Amino acid sequence: MRGRLADRASYAAPVQIGEVMTGEAAGEVIASHHPGFALGDLVVGSRGWQSHCISAGDTLTKVSRDAPLQAFLGVLGMPGTTAYSGMKDIGQVKAGETVVISAASGAVGSVAGQIAKRAGARVVGIAGGPDKCLWVQETLRFDDCVDHRVPHLARALADACPNGIDVYFENVGGDVQNAVFGLLNPFARVIMCGMVAQYNESTMPAGPNLGFVVGKRVRIEGLIVSDKPERLAEWRALASPWVREGSLHYRETVVDGLENAPQALQMVLSGGNFGKMLVRIGADT
Amino acid sequence: MRGRLADRASYAAPVQIGEVMTGEAAGEVIASHHPGFALGDLVVGSRGWQSHCISAGDTLTKVSRDAPLQAFLGVLGMPGTTAYSGMKDIGQVKAGETVVISAASGAVGSVAGQIAKRAGARVVGIAGGPDKCLWVQETLRFDDCVDHRVPHLARALADACPNGIDVYFENVGGDVQNAVFGLLNPFARVIMCGMVAQYNESTMPAGPNLGFVVGKRVRIEGLIVSDKPERLAEWRALASPWVREGSLHYRETVVDGLENAPQALQMVLSGGNFGKMLVRIGADT
Numbered sequence: 001m002r003g004r005l006a007d008r009a010s011y012a013a014p015v016q017i018g019e020v021m022t023g024e025a026a027g028e029v030i031a032s033h034h035p036g037f038a039l040g041d042l043v044v045g046s047r048g049w050q051s052h053c054i055s056a057g058d059t060l061t062k063v064s065r066d067a068p069l070q071a072f073l074g075v076l077g078m079p080g081t082t083a084y085s086g087m088k089d090i091g092q093v094k095a096g097e098t099v100v101i102s103a104a105s106g107a108v109g110s111v112a113g114q115i116a117k118r119a120g121a122r123v124v125g126i127a128g129g130p131d132k133c134l135w136v137q138e139t140l141r142f143d144d145c146v147d148h149r150v151p152h153l154a155r156a157l158a159d160a161c162p163n164g165i166d167v168y169f170e171n172v173g174g175d176v177q178n179a180v181f182g183l184l185n186p187f188a189r190v191i192m193c194g195m196v197a198q199y200n201e202s203t204m205p206a207g208p209n210l211g212f213v214v215g216k217r218v219r220i221e222g223l224i225v226s227d228k229p230e231r232l233a234e235w236r237a238l239a240s241p242w243v244r245e246g247s248l249h250y251r252e253t254v255v256d257g258l259e260n261a262p263q264a265l266q267m268v269l270s271g272g273n274f275g276k277m278l279v280r281i282g283a284d285t
Numbered sequence: 286m287r288g289r290l291a292d293r294a295s296y297a298a299p300v301q302i303g304e305v306m307t308g309e310a311a312g313e314v315i316a317s318h319h320p321g322f323a324l325g326d327l328v329v330g331s332r333g334w335q336s337h338c339i340s341a342g343d344t345l346t347k348v349s350r351d352a353p354l355q356a357f358l359g360v361l362g363m364p365g366t367t368a369y370s371g372m373k374d375i376g377q378v379k380a381g382e383t384v385v386i387s388a389a390s391g392a393v394g395s396v397a398g399q400i401a402k403r404a405g406a407r408v409v410g411i412a413g414g415p416d417k418c419l420w421v422q423e424t425l426r427f428d429d430c431v432d433h434r435v436p437h438l439a440r441a442l443a444d445a446c447p448n449g450i451d452v453y454f455e456n457v458g459g460d461v462q463n464a465v466f467g468l469l470n471p472f473a474r475v476i477m478c479g480m481v482a483q484y485n486e487s488t489m490p491a492g493p494n495l496g497f498v499v500g501k502r503v504r505i506e507g508l509i510v511s512d513k514p515e516r517l518a519e520w521r522a523l524a525s526p527w528v529r530e531g532s533l534h535y536r537e538t539v540v541d542g543l544e545n546a547p548q549a550l551q552m553v554l555s556g557g558n559f560g561k562m563l564v565r566i567g568a569d570t
Contacts, residue, residue, distance in 0.1 A: 003500070010500050011471070011500040011501065011502075173495070173496070177495070186296070192495065192498045192499045193499065194499060195495070195496050195499060198494070198496060204494035204496060205494060206491035206492065206493075206494060207491065207492045207493050207494040207495045208491075208492050208495075209483070209489035209490060209491060209492040210458070210462070210477065210480070210492045210493075210505070211458070211480050211483060211489060213477045213505060213506070213507040214477045214478065214479060214480060214507045214508070214509070215288070215295050215296040215507065215509070216296065216507060217296075217506070217507035217508065217509055217512065218505075218506070218507050219504065219505070219506045219507070220495070220498060220503075220504070220505040220506070221498070221502070221503070221504040221505070221506075222498040222499045222500065222501060222502040222503050222504070223499070223502065224499070224500070224502055227502060
């Protein structure tokens with residue numbers, strides 16, 4: 001979303017002045033002339049920041065009532081699928097490896113780390129502040145979680161990763177990236193999913209010297225979830241039972257009212273949210 | 286070799302004071318008690334900087350007389366195999382793609398580019414000075430070659446790559462890397478083979494901001510040829526006929542005398558060589 005607000009080249013076209021802002025939405029069908037959708041059906045789709053929408057049906061997906069509707073925007077939606085695709089297509093984590101997840105309490109990071117735990121890895125989160133770190137360790141059951149606000153991040157991370165780092169799920173960039181890159185093991189994989197620390201910068205800061213990539217045969221690869229559309233259905237089939245039984249954990253921050261959506265996006269960029277950021281639009285708006 | 290001269294962690298252990306300096310060597314058997322090696326056999330192996338060596342035989346490989354002996358140190362040896370493995374295992378170039386090769390007249394780059402030409406790619410070299418650029422275009426038949434000493438490298442490279450860059454074979458680092466990275470296409474592959482521009486630096490310069498890796502789903506991967514030992518025999522079988530028929534081109538710079546080997550290495554680091562750097566040790570030394 002943040003990338004679409006700047007008039008510069010990206011994998012997604014910028015939103016134009018007067019256009020509806022892009023965003024995933026979930027809701028209920030309140031009128032239908034489409035044989036595939038009935039009154040009361042629950043649907044999700046990339047329908048943007050608006051209270052109501054009209055659809056020909058082709059951009060909406062019906063979802064079950066097995067999980068809370070908003071789960072299809074987070075843990076069972078695009079963020080959860082991003083985590084799954086990153087781990088499957090790039091991370092390829094093996095039991096016993098050390099996996100580090102930045103923005104570990106976020107909608108993507110929390111799922112990525114839980115997938116790595118299920119694969120038998122040692123999982124270390126990086127998150128902002130003691131509340132998030134505590135939740136990552138106690139509820140998500142990561143082996144450790146480092147607060148990126150500590151004065152000596154690189155040292156704290158080294159202490160949490162005594163065997164180095166084999167897989168890194170990158171959501172943040174900046175100082176966190178530098179600290180992790182210094183600890184990567186030979187043949188490490190880096191899933192480049194996002195660099196939220198710099199989305200508000202107008203000039204990009206320098207990055208890490210890449211000499212280590214040669215000697216350590218590191219693989220650094222970018223991930224956009226929509227490149228492999230089949231992963232969404234795969235992930236929903238795999239993870240829906242985990243959500244139902246309560247073994248896959250996730251958190252949400254809910255802001256009320258469409259008019260507060262810009263603030264909600266700003267919260268994501270500053271780390272003010274905790275888990276998936278949602279904007280609730282009442283039936284009466 | 287340069288990495289082994291510094292007392293710091295690398296994929297290869299440092300050479301110790303008093304040890305023979307590491308290096309690939311080719312020569313003739315002048316005495317043998319080994320049933321597998323006869324007087325006059327030609328052999329290659331990682332035998333270091335020395336005029337004579339004694340071997341139990343397990344670290345030597347007999348080579349044919351189909352190609353000049355020194356070709357097994359260059360085009361048919363470790364550098365040629367590095368180019369082949371990089372293109373096969375990481376580059377995976379397709380016909381019509383644009384491939385950029387830095388240090389294009391070097392032992393690795395010259396082979397990498399010719400492999401890409403055989404795959405039907407548009408191949409653009411980067412080399413130092415007009416002589417090398419001319420050879421890359423006229424003899425190697427690359428589609429273009431940019432002199433990295435021109436004042437506006439990024440613009441010159443953009444002119445040579447009107448459709449962007451799909452595969453980059455990295456041997457250099459520094460300003461050349463920055464210029465190439467700015468032109469990478471979505472789903473580009475970067476073969477990280479070396480960064481010779483910084484091997485003499487004691488503190489590493491900053492690198493590129495990696496935000497583009499996410500949006501463009503770029504894959505950046507390190508390559509060390511010895512990780513896939515089977516590639517050597519594959520490459521020799523594939524390329525020996527090309528060397529014999531003269532369709533795979535290569536150049537050599539030969540320095541005479543073991544005592545000049547340190548200078549020869551310095552020439553490689555400053556770009557003073559042209560093609561594979563060889564040190565000839567006469568039978569009488």
